[in-house]
Amino acid sequence: MRRAVCPGSFDPVTNGHLDIVQRAASLFDEVVVAVGVNKSKNRLFEAEERIAMLEEACAEWSNVRVDGFTGLLTTYCVENGVHAIVKGLRAVSDFDYELQMAQMNSSLTDVETVFVPTSPAWSFLASSLVKEVATFGGDVSGLVPPFVLERLTARLAERRATGG
Numbered sequence: 001m002r003r004a005v006c007p008g009s010f011d012p013v014t015n016g017h018l019d020i021v022q023r024a025a026s027l028f029d030e031v032v033v034a035v036g037v038n039k040s041k042n043r044l045f046e047a048e049e050r051i052a053m054l055e056e057a058c059a060e061w062s063n064v065r066v067d068g069f070t071g072l073l074t075t076y077c078v079e080n081g082v083h084a085i086v087k088g089l090r091a092v093s094d095f096d097y098e099l100q101m102a103q104m105n106s107s108l109t110d111v112e113t114v115f116v117p118t119s120p121a122w123s124f125l126a127s128s129l130v131k132e133v134a135t136f137g138g139d140v141s142g143l144v145p146p147f148v149l150e151r152l153t154a155r156l157a158e159r160r161a162t163g164g
Contacts, residue, residue, distance in 0.1 A: 004028040004084040004114065007073050009036050010050045011043045012148050013057050014130055016122035020088035023116055025061045028084065033058060033066045034076060044131055044155055057145050074109045085113045090123050131156075 006021050010033075024031045033054050037047040045053070047068050054066040069076040073085065085105065087098050095115070102113035118125075125143055134140045134152055141149055 001029045001081075002027075002084070003030045003032065003080070003082050004086050005032045005034045005073070005077060005080075005082045006086045007034045007036060007069075009038075009041075009043065009127070010054055011045055011127050012050065012130065012144060012152055013053050014122070014125050014127055014144050014148075015142075016088065016090075016118060016125035017127075018057055018145070019119050019122055020086065020116055021058060021064060022061065024086040024114075025064050027114075028086075029063060031061070031064045031086070032080065032082060033064060034073065035066065035068045036073075037068045037070045045151070049151070053145075053148055053151065056147060072108070074105050074111055077111045078109050083111060085111055087113060087115055088118045089115050090118045090125075 004024055004027070006017075006024055008017065010017060021031060021033055035047060035050050035054065043050070051066050051068055058064040058066060076082070077085065085102070087102075089095050089098060098113070098115065105111055105113060130140050130143050130152070135156055140152070144152065
């Protein structure tokens, strides 16, 4: 079985993420969307919330499952029989960083990295930009699934109400 992982923080999941997951699902027998869990990082959504949103967003693909991980991605890959890491590339700057990571990962274990160019419609998209635009009242409805938009809007309202 050809198993791949699409890792990320997914804070929140965007249509760009889902484009890469869908395309990976057409290339591999099984795709694990692996949510990085790092308690020391300040995220808008807790790991459990990000996992739940991804499970809902990926429900249409029968060969995609969602999991969380801590520590090194390569350790997760070895422990879960994952043969490839799928990374979306938006720009040359992504390639510079991801190539270094791919080379480091291959020096640690026998896992290949597969680069998938982002669809032009999503080449500008990043979770951090979605959060920033939404924080200032911009319309991000075309950038995330509708249920993610609802949760994002509610979370930002909560933060404004508590001064956080």
